[in-house]
Amino acid sequence: MYYPKSPFVKCRAVESQLFRRNLPHFEDFLQWLCETPKITTYRVNHLETTTENFANKVRSSSQSFQCTVTTDPNLPEVVFLSKGKKLAKHDPTLKEVIVDKSCGAALLRGAHLYAPGVLAMQSGTKQDEVVNVFADLEGKCKKGTTTEYLSDQKTFIGIGQVKQQRYQIYGDGLDPKGVAVEMVSTVSGVPSIGDLSSTEALLQNLPSIVCVHVLDPKPKEIILDMCSAPGNKTTHIAELMGNQGTIIALDKTESKIQLIKNKVQNYGFDSIKPFAFDSTKSFDETLIRKSALEGPPFGRNTFDRILLDAPCSALGNRPVLADSLTPKMLSSYPVVQKKLFCNAVELLKVGGVLVFSTCTIVEDENEGMVKWALDKFPNLKLVDATPFYGGEGVEGCDLSDEERKKVQRFGIKNRVEDVDSVGFFISKFIKVE
Template identity: 50%
Template structure:
């Protein structure tokens, strides 16, 4: 058993050289940081429906019921008044591993969610020992090399599985592995009681009043700063979390256009968007969102030049800022190199769609220079009508230095990385990048 301090790398994968390609001064801190779990849990409160102070009291009561006098505190940050943070648990005592308990194996994606406070849903369970009963306590492990066969009934022997915590079984083997393709198993299979990360095991408490959301994603929409009555485009909107935040900051007054090229993702976010009259969602390829010959204001894509006051381009990316990285599956270098091409195509559509004087925010949930600082440098060269402006509120660190970006420009950027580098110290988040541009009036 071990808890990784560096990712479990697939055969032949050179993470440093082929994937990250970040500034050499950042790399030594970055790799171990990517394997650690962000210890702060954040919820964004829907201020159109509820008061933040009331929701804070509700959340603190739930924690007190779960943990008693050792319940972690709920706190806020003045820069993000609609957000509440849950502190980590006191981990002075190690989470106990008991040899007498049966073992349950999950995949690394499920394991990463578990370490961030989630319970285990049925699709994530790879192996459960024969005879495991309902309500029984089990030791939960993640299969780092990905060699555990789905449905394994015996104890999985592997030197590279890691202990994650202890859970209580809510579904048995016959429910998990019923081979019914029309009705695959769903719901919580194991309720986690403890985990090794120190993040409270609450599951997802999201409802109409609050949404579990990563802190940098909340910062991102605050940087966009949408105003009531404006016309705003969210170019790559699914799953809709940032879209609803935009609508809430606008007081549900104005127009928010949400695009995504996947019909299933657009359908999946409809229930989330239904309570916001200002949002219109469309299945559409945002790389074709600009109608060069169009005129006037349209509700459906494509759109004419200067159609929007603000644009959020939360671009498709390699996702290498997600934490914890329990394993790193082999990705073809060509696939990773394809993301900047997609990002540039989207950017080239966003600029003409933005009105003179309008604001464009570019963001990614990754840490590579090619998709972050290098993309900014390219945009400034390619579009002289764009000016890089301060991405406030500034909680993350400045951008990494590049030959094409001077120190003053790097200060305007926001990169969320190892906590010590952030402007708000000890702010433990996923990796993220934010840049804000303003289009000239002429």
């Protein structure tokens, strides 16, 4: 199904009564969900370079895209890249390249098209040829298709220039890598400068950066990142600590933990200790005086601060081009989040800080979780999730007005007007006696 205001979105979960109940102003939200955020942010590693130096590097890369590069003294490690004015228009005389919905969303955020993301490219497409790029919303385009893909559920993403031909992408035994199509412009207007990430700075959504500032890590503390992959917030914690202290980074699978190990090696953050472990089992009440460095599980009152950036429905990662979530799937996330939360409360020291966050806008996974936690754990105190860049908690939820003002929800209405980011939620607790 397609929506009149949102021709890109196909999302069963959005149609559910559960979702409609949790989000007032449904049609406005739907429009917002399918739009590309107006700002792109890089987080500068001050252990490697200065914000001004990296900002100048971005300016030199984005001059032809008519966009603005700015900084914010309240977030001194962030470089903001505004939406440009160069909008793509479909050209029916050009050949086409097809990508999946996830890749299409990345292109609308300013990425170039890498070879593994190319679903189809028409025969005879030459090196440096200019092409139309479409996203296949229904997922029925066969890999390697040679002809025009006929479907009323494909959407135009933008214009690009071919850098790899078919034989380089689809040849037998090949492991295609690198940029296959360099995007020239997109319908979102976000400048297609690719990813300038390096050890100097990392492409990262603004709410994720704010989230670690809310945690407010200090040098020499012992900190737990319960769901740490791919490690962007983990490395940010290390940077704010000056790489002094201990950060235990957990995630369930070895493949995800390997991503963090790679970052540790690239950045040289020896304060980060990654472990492949299920955080729903990270607390063991029989353990006494076990060092965090020995690895999971851990005993009671082990950590000064805990970041629980929980698994969630991810219905905040704009733009959403299509989605196959069902109401049943949506209802499963709070179950896992509660298990993780119970472990976190036991592992946190008295006086310690727990930050709970998600990259979704679903009330049951956000304000609903905060209400549940306050009712279940009388030794938790909800405090202001500062610095505030997002908006208040959703009106009509189970939290009081005072509690709604303490949490931070990035959505349609934010406290800072110019902040148009992905959807996100942050709450902060202190463990008391």
